[in-house]
Amino acid sequence: MEKNKKIIIYGTIVSVLIAAGLFIYTVYASQMLSYLSSDPKACINCHVMDSAYSTWEKSSHKNVATCIECHLPVGDEIAKYEAKARDGWNHSVAFTLNTYKNNIRISEDAANRVQANCIRCHTSINETLKANADKYHNAHNNGEIDNQRKCWECHKYVPHGKVRSLTSTPYNLGIKENLK
Structure with missing residues (x-):
């Protein structure tokens, strides 16, 4: 049971990091911040x-x-x-x-x-x-x-x-x- 909790926690962390990375890349690639100017x-x-x-x-x-x-x-x-x-x-x-x-x-x-x-x-x-x-x-x-x-x-x-x-x-x- 303890092993499954660790897998879920690590999976969640990896998923959040991937989502954050994709968001940061989208902001950069689309030059999103320039639209605030x-x-x-x-x-x-x-x-x-x-x-x-x-x-x-x-x-x-x-x-x-x-x-x-x-x-x-x-x-x-x-x-x-x-x-x-x-x-x-x-x-x-x-x-x-x-x-x-x-x-x-x-x-x-x-x-x-x-x-x-x-x-x-x-x-x-x-x-x-x-x-x-x-x-x-x-x-x-x-x-x-x-x-x-x-x-x-x-x-x-x-x-x-x-x-x-x-x-x-x-x-x-x-x-x-x-x-x-």
């Missing part, structure tokens, strides 16, 4: 984001806004990390199981965050938009901007350019090599 280069850990990174890198937004400042809630750290965790999980599942399309589409939740950040950054323009809403921006509710339209319906090429698919953005493959 706000560095845009973390977004290209997955090759499917190369075209988004390379088009942003050549845009007017490069010097004023990072991926996080556009795609995640700003000002509320809890909401930011909740969105980051949710998006990270969805991305890792899609990329691992290869269930995404070449031209990645933004989710409704993420689109709402981006829209809120467009408005937040361009608040000085909002007064002009309100003044011209009847001409260009479908005014409703006493001159308020139509919340159903997204900024990129007109400003399609900001900040990711005209073409954003994996196979059609020039110079998007091997972007990591060019960053070194």
